[in-house]
Amino acid sequence: MKLAVVGGGSTYTPELIDGFARLRDTLPVEELVLVDPAPERLELVGGLARRIFAKQGHPGRIVTTDDLDAGVEGADAVLLQLRVGGQAAREQDETWPLECGCVGQETTGAGGLAKALRTVPVVLDIAERVRRTNPNAWIIDFTNPVGIVTRALLQAGHRAVGLCNVAIGFQRRFAAMLGVAPTDVHLDHVGLNHLTWETGVRLGGPEGDNVLPKLLAEHGDALADDLRLPRDIIDRLGVVPSYYLRYFYAHDEVVRELRTKPSRAAEVAEMERELLKMYGDPSLDEKPALLAKRGGAYYSEAAVDLAAALLGGGGSPYQVVNTYNKGTLPFLPDDAVIEVQAAVGPHGPTPMPVQPVDPLYAGLMANVTAYEDLALEAALRGGRDRVFRALLSHPLVGQYAYADALTDQLIAHNREHLAWA
Template sequence: MKLTVIGGGSTYTPELVDGFARLRDQLPIDELWLVDPDPQRRELVGGVAQRMFAHAGHPGTVHVTDDVVAGVSDADAVMFQLRIGGQAARQQDETWPHEACCIGQETTGPGGFAKALRTVPVVLEYAELVRKHAKPDAWIVDFTNPVGIVTRALLEAGHRAVGLCNVAIGFQRRFAKEYGVAPDQVRLDHVGLNHLTWERGVHVTGADGSSRDVLDELLAADTGALDRMAESVHMPADLIRLQHAVPSYYLRYFYSHDVVLQEQLHEPTRAEAVMATERALLAKYADPSVVTKPVELEQRGGAYYSEAAIDVLSSILGDRGDVQVLNVQNGGTFPFLPDDHVIEVPARVTRQAITPLPVAPLAADMVGLVSHVAGYERLALDAAVHGGRDRVLRAMWAHPLVGQVDKAEQLTDLLLAANADHIPWARSEQVTWAR
């Protein structure tokens, strides 16, 4: 089996490699190809990946290259984990929205929109190379944010693709720890859009094989579980009880926008923290004595990324027909959204298709927010594919965290000025962008 990682020079990659080494029986890889344009990262990340395989006794070989065609040729599956502009672009995404009194975040709000504009054209270019050179039935697994928009871009272009996020598997592990069971004994009623999701049911399978939904127990005030869950998602316990669902921590940007903004204005950015972590990680990767995943990688984010990736890859390539939470086309699952919109729900995975399972109707407040964000996502993808300031402005205005014409105008100019080096059409337009 040949597996290719586009963006293989990411400091995330040893997390993947660790999972591949530990779970080799689940996903037997013969060749792992890491594709990245950065020669230093290729050398350092590729080197530690090779040492990790050797140390674990993994029989597969690790190849590093900047040649995308060589990397994807005859691949069984290709993973995308790109960050166009690197952490420097992320730092901008997390700061310039503050000038318009809006949160700065790499996947949500104006900053996430900027990331989509930078990313979608590049992903579509690489996906065409996968279509041309990989095996005819090869799948693309996208971990590149914003996952919902990027996955819809791939599916709209006719690629065999699915989006992957680690929020659901993180919740699964958290609930498993709460109830003292193995993760595979927990099944979630996970619904929404990427980074806009709720857990509406937590089904725990006992030793006798019976399953029960423990959400009511979690929401009971006297168990302490509700307070622990509220602390983990940084939102009030009363909000969780009121919704009778556990929101992902990304909902905080919507439910507590002004509080988050004030925190951001007085604290270092996440990008700054990640850049410091990456420097430490790259120094570790350069050390020839490092043959296992460094502990510093836990600070990088992406918890359980390798397990989530291995689960979906082994399900696809092994045609297992099991159920996982993934980003897939709606296909009527949410009747209030177009069929081709991408949602994040439990889906059945086979080699030929990934199909969302039916879900119970969403509450009115969830329908409203999901519909609003989905409308923005469709406009954002249109802007990313076709370009033009007017398309950017319309999508910016449509975002529920913006919603005002004057603020959308200011944020559009800020976005285009900050990203002129990464959005080719923006450089060619004769527009003066105010900072």
């Protein structure tokens, strides 16, 4: 079995490598190719990756290359974890929207749109090159904004599934609170990527007892602290929203906070510098503890589980993925990309039935789905007016004066990545 990781020079990669090494019985990788255009980073990350495999006795071969076509040739699955523009572009995404009083964040709002515009054309080019070398390869997208990128891939006819670590993070957190194994926890997880709610937590599988009321009663304070939302709000909702919902439920509060502290991008850039120094230490043969602060917790477990299921070797029967709606949520178009539990196998994911969704959540999902339609149109066709329409439709923008100003800022800060600008 051959897997390729595009963006393999990311500081995330040792987390992924650790998962491949630990879970080799689930996903027996024979060759793992790390593809990245930055040879210096690739050398550091690749060296640590080989040492991790060696320490854990994994027999697989790790190859590094800056040649995309050679790297993906013959791959059974290709994982995408790239960042167009690097941390410098992320720094911009998180700062210029604040000038208009809007949240600055890399996956939602104006910053998220900028990332989508930079990313979609690059990902589609990669996917076409994968299809030329191996049309049967699965593409697993971890590149944000996952919902928009996955929809672009599916719309172009690629065998693609989107992946996020929010659900597996909740699964692990709830399991620890309940004192059970993570595999005993099944989430009623519904929404769009980075716009999701846990409406049920079931023990033993999809038909198990719903213990969410127990979790909220006994651990509500801890969950509220994790989400940085008032306990009262969590109790009144009766569900557990993802932490990205804070950008919607406490927008102005978040903007005030972001204006008074360094950006997350600046923190991550400093962390990456430290991590790359660590990766260059020839005695380091495991992922360092600092990596846990970088983000992407449990990404490796989720990626291994999904790849194993898609390639027919195992994996959990039900997994939270990003895929076409296909009538699962009747208030959204069939070709909307949703994030829900799905039965996953060699033919891809099949979303599981979802209980009727409260209008409080359905309305926001419909609004953001409409934005994602317009965002994808802007990413594929370009043009100032398309960018403006996408921003005007977004619930975190929504005013024409803001949308106009943000459009000008977005284009100015991303001109080198926009072929049409």
